[in-house]
Amino acid sequence: MSTPFLPFGLPDIGEDEIAEVVDTLRSGWITTGPKARRFEQDFAAFLGDASLQAIAVNSATAGLHLALEALGVGPGDEVITTTHTFTATAEVVRYLGADVKLVDIDAATLNIDPVAVEAVIGARTKAIVPVHYGGLAADMPRLLATAARHGLKVVEDAAHALPTTLGGALVGTLASDAAVFSFYANKTITTGEGGMLVTRDAALAERARVMRLHGMSRDAFDRFVAKVPSWYYEIVAPGFKYNLTDIAAALGIHQLKKARAFQQRRAAIAARYDAAFAALPLVLPPRPAAGDTHAWHLYAVRLADEAVARGLTRERFIERLFEQGVGASVHYIPLHLQPYWRDRYALEPAMFPASQRAYERIASLPIYTRMSEADVERVVGAVRAALG
Ligand SMILES: *Cc1c(COP(=O)(O)O)cnc(C)c1O
Numbered sequence: 001m002s003t004p005f006l007p008f009g010l011p012d013i014g015e016d017e018i019a020e021v022v023d024t025l026r027s028g029w030i031t032t033g034p035k036a037r038r039f040e041q042d043f044a045a046f047l048g049d050a051s052l053q054a055i056a057v058n059s060a061t062a063g064l065h066l067a068l069e070a071l072g073v074g075p076g077d078e079v080i081t082t083t084h085t086f087t088a089t090a091e092v093v094r095y096l097g098a099d100v101k102l103v104d105i106d107a108a109t110l111n112i113d114p115v116a117v118e119a120v121i122g123a124r125t126k127a128i129v130p131v132h133y134g135g136l137a138a139d140m141p142r143l144l145a146t147a148a149r150h151g152l153k154v155v156e157d158a159a160h161a162l163p164t165t166l167g168g169a170l171v172g173t174l175a176s177d178a179a180v181f182s183f184y185a186n187k188t189i190t191t192g193e194g195g196m197l198v199t200r201d202a203a204l205a206e207r208a209r210v211m212r213l214h215g216m217s218r219d220a221f222d223r224f225v226a227k228v229p230s231w232y233y234e235i236v237a238p239g240f241k242y243n244l245t246d247i248a249a250a251l252g253i254h255q256l257k258k259a260r261a262f263q264q265r266r267a268a269i270a271a272r273y274d275a276a277f278a279a280l281p282l283v284l285p286p287r288p289a290a291g292d293t294h295a296w297h298l299y300a301v302r303l304a305d306e307a308v309a310r311g312l313t314r315e316r317f318i319e320r321l322f323e324q325g326v327g328a329s330v331h332y333i334p335l336h337l338q339p340y341w342r343d344r345y346a347l348e349p350a351m352f353p354a355s356q357r358a359y360e361r362i363a364s365l366p367i368y369t370r371m372s373e374a375d376v377e378r379v380v381g382a383v384r385a386a387l388g
Pocket of ligand 1: 016058059060061062085086088091131157159160181182183184193195
């Protein structure tokens, strides 16, 4: 009997999540309400910093858009981010009519290269958006110092980074202007679709809350037009429809409780892969600093020179994994290769040598909590065989 296909990723939804969703469905209140509020409070408590506000949204893309909008990014501005990311990181800048300045990555960490950032800062630069690639923290001390020196805002794309630490501090509590987490189906915790914007900036938080729901200012109403009936509201801006439903928040409340246990399971899989692949012609994912946590959203290996010299391509490597019933993926096809970004900014691979080289050799292996020990060993065996 042939073994079933091992998919690249699967969500880990338990009975607690299912019961909470059913409770929401029976409650009579299914859109944004008490459970979204509770998820926000739990999320802020998880980060453990009372000065933070957490704002639930229906995607990380929405959260990134809201953060940059609240910081005043607009036409004429430029925002620096990494080419080695998903398009959502950059597209939100274009929503606001601002320009994207893509830069290369550090070849060792696959995170945005702070030296490359420094090199492209100009008069129009308004903000930097680092991504914590795969769940490994970007070089935030350098990026924050650069931003401070040039008066720039920093919004972290923390879509992979729950929970990630840097110098012992959780991503979400660092000294940026905002951080945005994703709860998309394949992320480290999931609500199907969803995200969380966290910030210490009270003005940013207030603007994001208003813009999250059509630009309705209930707070302004409460402050200035007290004691009129509750049907009254004012529209203070052309806002968006980015609120998280209570159905989704019901999932998030229980997923969040498991976030640390999930991370530990993924870290154990990563450790097993590291040991099993140590002698193979692969460049393994970089480790975090001693004492720090890697969220292990991705476990991305790169073909080493030896493997490439023998004629193995990344395409063939992934094909061989699939032939053995093991799913794999590529993170990412860099933005400089995507037709829209390439053509809009006349980008060429030679401008991003580290990202380009990584892209040509990289493959992400399955790393998720529903994998059994046998599944992990299947991946190990398949990788060995695929390398020949
Ligand atoms: C998933 C992802 C996003 C977008 O998250 P959504 O919740 O799907 O909007 C943004 N940036 C990165 C790096 C991602 O992986």
